[in-house]
Amino acid sequence: MLIGLLTCTFAFGDVGNQNRYSSGGGGYDGGDGDISGLIYFLIGLFSGDPNSISVAVIVAICLLYFWIKGKRAKKNNSDSSFVNEQVQNQANSSNPFDNSAMVAAQIQAIDPAFSADKFIGFAREVFMTIQAAWTAKDWKPIRPFESEALFNTHKQQLDEYIRLGKTNVVEKIGIKHCSLHSFQQDGDKEVLVVWLNAVMRDYVIDDATKKVLESDPNRDWFMQYEMVFNRKAGVKTDPGRNGNAITNCPNCGAPTEITSSGQCPYCGSVVTNGEHDWVLTDIHSRN
Numbered sequence: 001m002l003i004g005l006l007t008c009t010f011a012f013g014d015v016g017n018q019n020r021y022s023s024g025g026g027g028y029d030g031g032d033g034d035i036s037g038l039i040y041f042l043i044g045l046f047s048g049d050p051n052s053i054s055v056a057v058i059v060a061i062c063l064l065y066f067w068i069k070g071k072r073a074k075k076n077n078s079d080s081s082f083v084n085e086q087v088q089n090q091a092n093s094s095n096p097f098d099n100s101a102m103v104a105a106q107i108q109a110i111d112p113a114f115s116a117d118k119f120i121g122f123a124r125e126v127f128m129t130i131q132a133a134w135t136a137k138d139w140k141p142i143r144p145f146e147s148e149a150l151f152n153t154h155k156q157q158l159d160e161y162i163r164l165g166k167t168n169v170v171e172k173i174g175i176k177h178c179s180l181h182s183f184q185q186d187g188d189k190e191v192l193v194v195w196l197n198a199v200m201r202d203y204v205i206d207d208a209t210k211k212v213l214e215s216d217p218n219r220d221w222f223m224q225y226e227m228v229f230n231r232k233a234g235v236k237t238d239p240g241r242n243g244n245a246i247t248n249c250p251n252c253g254a255p256t257e258i259t260s261s262g263q264c265p266y267c268g269s270v271v272t273n274g275e276h277d278w279v280l281t282d283i284h285s286r287n
Contacts, residue, residue: 080218087220091176091199094224103180107192113237119278120178123194123227126280127178130154131170131200137162147230147281165207169217173200181226185233192278194227195286224286229278238277 104116126145133142139155146154161168177197184191199222203215 080216084218084220087199087222091174091197091222094177094197094222096177096179096181096195096197096224098177098179099182100180103183103192106183107190111236113239115237116180119192120180120194122278123196123229124175124178127175127196127198127225127227127283128173130283131173134158134168135170137167145280147279150281150283166204166213167207168204169201171201172220173198188233190231190233190235192229192231194229196225196227198223198225226282226284226286227280228282230281231278235277 100116100120104114107114126142129142129145133139134154137158139151139158142154143151175196175198177195179195181193181195182191183193199220201217201219202221203217203219204213205211206213
């Protein structure tokens with residue numbers, strides 16, 4: 001996937017609905033050691049005498065084992081408080097290697113004003129803005145942060161939810177980790193990769209009835225993301241700017257009111273192509 005990212009191509013931008021609502025992603029399937037131990041004991045007890053037990057009995061025991069195991073897993077996964085505890089434990093125990101210091105040093109060698117802390121704060125802001133815009137089904141707030149290709153992909157996905165009369169709600173987001181992962185210079189582009197982990201609620205509702213159609217509003221999901229930012233090689237960080245958000249058009253100075261094509265409506269300059277600052281070109285799940 002990273003090879004595609006370095007050429008600024010885009011395959012799929014993950015926003016909401018990452019987990020496809022499988023039975024995994026925070027479910028718990030443990031606690032069956034006592035049952036499996038009993039089964040192995042019985043099989044071992046009778047296997048010494050072929051006449052004392054038939055293959056059918058062994059099969060029956062195995063089927064009973066898997067039935068009990070399935071019932072237990074189903075019960076655990078239906079208990080949102082139990083699942084959420086497991087999800088939080090998973091999130092807290094997942095500690096990706098923080099490469100921020102080394103990556104920042106690489107960038108500062110060519111861009112001394114670059115700040116790892118400010119950029120990480122910017123990446124967190126972009127992530128939260130994306131999720132809020134997705135739930136509100138209004139992609140305009142994220143337009144200044146995304147490349148044209150990524151914006152169009154996300155807008156098409158969002159338009160499909162609108163057409164179907166559904167909303168993918170992403171809420172109660174807790175970012176557990178965010179760090180700079182890697183930096184590369186690729187021809188006339190610079191590519192900065194951020195890793196972000198978060199716990200969130202993620203479900204789909206019917207707009208008319210507000211009925212939950214998919215997932216559980218009370219269930220947490222643990223997600224691990226890779227966010228890819230591009231800018232033109234040679235662009236330097238403006239030390240006078242608070243963070244990385246483009247609040248004024250770099251060409252004419254007008255307040256940012258970027259159109260759907262990424263243009264300033266006053267002078268027509270395209271400001272979301274990485275010519276002036278970092279723009280998000282991809283976001284996808286690392287799960």
